[in-house]
Amino acid sequence: MHAGGGNDTAYTSLGLPPHTDGCYMAEQPGFQMFHCLKPATSGGDSTLVDGLAIADRLRQAHPDTFAALCDPSLRVPYHHTEFGQHMIERRPVFSLADGVSPADLADDRLGVADIVSRVHFNDVDRAVMSAQLAPPAAVRDMKAFYTHWQRLLDAAMSPDLEFRMSLRPGSVLVFDNQRMLHGRTRFDASSGRVLHGCYGSRESFNARWRARAGFPEWSVRNAK
Ligand SMILES: O=C(O)CCC(=O)C(=O)O
């Protein structure tokens, strides 16, 4: 990412609050990789916040907000315009794991990792809550929605949940974009910071990992 490179806040020198990428994509990238070629002379630190820690904090402090943000019928609209395309997607903040229903959220036997399978959150890419993009039935009570959203922002910006690091030339940072939020601190645009970014799909990662790990079930089944 060079400052001034494209139509995205990533290509500016602004600080970026924690977010997941591609909330506006139907297939949200599973993994994200950053390769630092040239750090900024000052600023430009990378930040990570665990989305499950945010979910856990909300679940403890504001169970109503946690439930609202997990509601599969919540459709928060996101969008992105570039290269003659306008991408739009609507989704809840926390996707429920397979077999988990909203009635299970208060079950103490379940940890937050049992409940939430994916996290989707980017306040900067959030689209206008117009009737067209977010029909009232998809968000319902707007006043309540913004109360929940503010609590989510506060949790995501909690200094004690932030992990901050300075990538050196040659460092590579790989993380799960459907769980970890990432961001960066602002930097001096004239310092020529260069960071290459790319995505990897969860499917190709899992498929490779299973094959490398010998995936016993697969071997047993195929040995017959
Ligand atoms: O410049 C960075 O450190 C990260 C920018 C970013 O959020 C992204 O490329 O997705």
Ligand SMILES: [Fe+2]
């Ligand atoms: Fe990003």
